[in-house]
Amino acid sequence: MASNKRSAAAAAVALASLVAESIAFSPRSTSCCIRTASQLHPPSTPTALAISQSTTSTRTQTVADDDDDDDNSVPWWKDFRLNDSALPISIIGDFPILTTTTFTDSQLTTTDNNSNNDDSIPLIYLDSAATSQKPTQVTNAIQEYYLKYNSNVHRGAHTLSREATSLYEGARDKVTNFINARSRNEVVFTSGATEAINLVASSLSSYCQDGEGEEEKMLCVREGDEIIITEAEHHSNIVPWQMAAKKTGATLKYVPVSKNKNGMVFDIEAFEALLTPQTKMVSIQHISNVFGSINPISKIVQLVRSKSPNAMILLDACQSVPHTKVDVQSLEVDFIAASGHKMCGPTGIGFLWGKESLLNQLPPYKGGGEMIDQVYMDYSTYAPSPARFEAGTPPIAQAVGLGAAIDYLNNIGMERIHAYELELGQYLYKRLSEIEGVTVLGPQDGVERAALCAFVCDGVHPSDLSTFLDGEGVAIRAGHHCCQPLHRSLGYSHSARASLYFYNTKEDVDEFVRVLEETLQFFRSLSGGDDSEDAEDDEGFVPLF
Numbered sequence: 001m002a003s004n005k006r007s008a009a010a011a012a013v014a015l016a017s018l019v020a021e022s023i024a025f026s027p028r029s030t031s032c033c034i035r036t037a038s039q040l041h042p043p044s045t046p047t048a049l050a051i052s053q054s055t056t057s058t059r060t061q062t063v064a065d066d067d068d069d070d071d072n073s074v075p076w077w078k079d080f081r082l083n084d085s086a087l088p089i090s091i092i093g094d095f096p097i098l099t100t101t102t103f104t105d106s107q108l109t110t111t112d113n114n115s116n117n118d119d120s121i122p123l124i125y126l127d128s129a130a131t132s133q134k135p136t137q138v139t140n141a142i143q144e145y146y147l148k149y150n151s152n153v154h155r156g157a158h159t160l161s162r163e164a165t166s167l168y169e170g171a172r173d174k175v176t177n178f179i180n181a182r183s184r185n186e187v188v189f190t191s192g193a194t195e196a197i198n199l200v201a202s203s204l205s206s207y208c209q210d211g212e213g214e215e216e217k218m219l220c221v222r223e224g225d226e227i228i229i230t231e232a233e234h235h236s237n238i239v240p241w242q243m244a245a246k247k248t249g250a251t252l253k254y255v256p257v258s259k260n261k262n263g264m265v266f267d268i269e270a271f272e273a274l275l276t277p278q279t280k281m282v283s284i285q286h287i288s289n290v291f292g293s294i295n296p297i298s299k300i301v302q303l304v305r306s307k308s309p310n311a312m313i314l315l316d317a318c319q320s321v322p323h324t325k326v327d328v329q330s331l332e333v334d335f336i337a338a339s340g341h342k343m344c345g346p347t348g349i350g351f352l353w354g355k356e357s358l359l360n361q362l363p364p365y366k367g368g369g370e371m372i373d374q375v376y377m378d379y380s381t382y383a384p385s386p387a388r389f390e391a392g393t394p395p396i397a398q399a400v401g402l403g404a405a406i407d408y409l410n411n412i413g414m415e416r417i418h419a420y421e422l423e424l425g426q427y428l429y430k431r432l433s434e435i436e437g438v439t440v441l442g443p444q445d446g447v448e449r450a451a452l453c454a455f456v457c458d459g460v461h462p463s464d465l466s467t468f469l470d471g472e473g474v475a476i477r478a479g480h481h482c483c484q485p486l487h488r489s490l491g492y493s494h495s496a497r498a499s500l501y502f503y504n505t506k507e508d509v510d511e512f513v514r515v516l517e518e519t520l521q522f523f524r525s526l527s528g529g530d531d532s533e534d535a536e537d538d539e540g541f542v543p544l545f
Contacts, residue, residue, distance in 0.1 A: 077431060077510070084420045088505045091412065094135035095503055098125060103473040121473035124508045129289050129319060129452050129499030130477050131341045134405075138344055141404035145397050153396055154370065168396050171403030172386070175351055178406050179336070180327040186359065188352040188386040189399055193318045194236040196337035196352035197283070199389060200314055201240035203362040204281065205247045219312075219361050223249030225280035230255040230266070231489055232288050235482040237316045241283060250280065257489045264442050266295045272303050279308035286326075286336075287319035290483050290495065291442030292425070292449040294320075301332050312358070318342055319450060322409075322501075324418040328353055340398065345405035349398035352389070359385035366391040417502045424500055424509070425451030431513045432498075437520060441495060452499035454481065460523050462496040465516075472515040 092099060100110050102120035109120065125133060145167060151160035153168045169184075176184045190196045204221045221227065227241050231254050245252040253274050258267035275282075282304050287294050297315065304311050314335040320326055321336075322343035328336060335358075340349040354362075364371055364382050368391035373381040382388050409417065428451065432440050437458035443449045457465060466478035477497040480487045487493060498512060 087420050088503050095133050124474045126498040127475050127477050128501035132344050137408050138401050138404045142397050142401045145400045167400050171399040174403045174406045185385050186356050188389045190350045192350035193337040193339040198240045199365040201244045205244035206363045221248045221250045221280050225250040226278045227252050227281045229283050231257045232486045264291050275307040279311040283314040285316040287450045289319050290454045292452045293443050325414040340402040345402040346398045349395050349402045365389050368392045421451040428509050454495045454497040456495050462494045468519045474512050
């Protein structure tokens with residue numbers, strides 16, 4: 001079994017790290033984290049979640065039956081079937097990294113699909129909230145661009161330049177349709193969501209001269225204005241607004257993390273109390289990359305429009321655009337930021353969507369070629385959006401890759417992806433919640449959430465946990481997930497996170513849970529916390545001391 005193949009070297013590294021780090025990992029209360037499966041979920045039937053016929057993936061390991069189970073005590077999850085289990089099976093061949101990447105003695109290797117290596121462990125990738133894997137349709141499109149069409153875009157009269165321009169601007173059209181924007185002029189390519197947010201924050205905090213028109217002045221953030229964010233934001237939606245507030249003298253306010261009977265959710269009452277006529281910008285995430293919670297955007301927009309009519313709304317859509325249908329017209333916000341690499345596209349590309357009227361009033365973010373109208377020695381005039389914000393040579397190949405990623409997602413169907421991930425995410429949450437000593441952060445069962453779970457484990461630092469799971473071929477994220485204020489408010493320094501995408505399977509989740517349970521049992525045995533007969537020495541965990 002995979003559990004017997006953990007390398008002694010990996011164990012030594014993790015255990016040495018444990019000595020240094022576990023003491024510093026101080027949850028607000030450790031005793032409150034210890035919960036039994038029966039406390040969290042009463043005995044359930046297979047109908048607790050939808051059941052249908054399943055197709056078993058050949059790339060995942062078969063989860064062995066528990067020897068102690070009899071016919072009357074079969075765990076509910078063994079009979080559970082996903083409604084659309086055929087989805088990941090039908091597309092897994094498009095992701096070579098998921099079918100040919102294995103671990104042998106904790107070393108990453110690439111194997112032929114036809115090879116038979118009994119010592120290898122297949123990769124289970126559960127870190128798609130950090131970045132998604134890329135299908136061959138995307139990598140091929142990027143390679144084809146460089147091999148056949150590589151040229152700079154715009155203004156070139158030769159054929160290569162025209163072809164490259166057509167591919168680049170065609171990608172903009174694909175984004176426009178994907179998010180249902182009113183005009184292609186509302187889509188600005190950026191290096192990612194971080195730059196998109198910085199673009200808006202920097203432009204809004206530019207100095208407002210007395211000679212500018214009233215409309216332009218209304219878009220400037222100045223002393224006396226207020227900016228509202230939340231304590232749960234990613235750093236890329238906190239730091240730019242801190243910089244803008246410091247630059248302009250505006251006041252930065254935030255909605256604190258709140259926990260009610262449904263878990264950690266958006267505190268709409270606290271948010272409403274922060275809104276005033278002086279509110280100039282509200283910048284919030286659509287879906288939390290830690291909690292997995294889905295913020296009530298419709299209610300938020302309604303409150304902002306009624307209580308702060310001059311305020312603009314920016315939505316960090318990094319965790320929503322890849323996973324569900326996002327319609328910017330229906331959302332009725334003013335800006336959204338998204339990254340390409342989380343939606344099967346390449347790194348180095350993202351986009352800002354903004355209402356065209358607002359974009360054309362904002363001052364440019366950067367100066368240079370492409371973004372100008374006329375340049376004189378004493379002043380310059382600027383092009384309208386989107387060129388206004390795309391100074392210099394743009395990320396052409398990356399945009400082509402993003403366009404191919406959108407084609408790929410559309411071919412599957414965003415509604416299908418969302419439905420599959422919703423069910424698989426609920427399954428992940430339920431399985432994790434039943435593990436003794438594991439606390440899952442975010443909304444509780446019964447509240448719709450994204451297909452990710454951040455969690456903490458009693459007595460085990462997330463970094464050590466991630467290291468041991470990595471030795472079993474299971475890739476999860478460990479750290480603060482660029483959300484230090486959120487973790488600090490909860491009393492944790494870090495957490496572990498498993499995040500899913502449409503290429504993950506029920507078997508992925510089952511194997512992850514199995515390895516996690518074995519790893520936690522091992523750590524408990526080190527501290528003498530497990531006196532059961534199963535708490536035997538694991539020969540694969542022999543530390544090198």
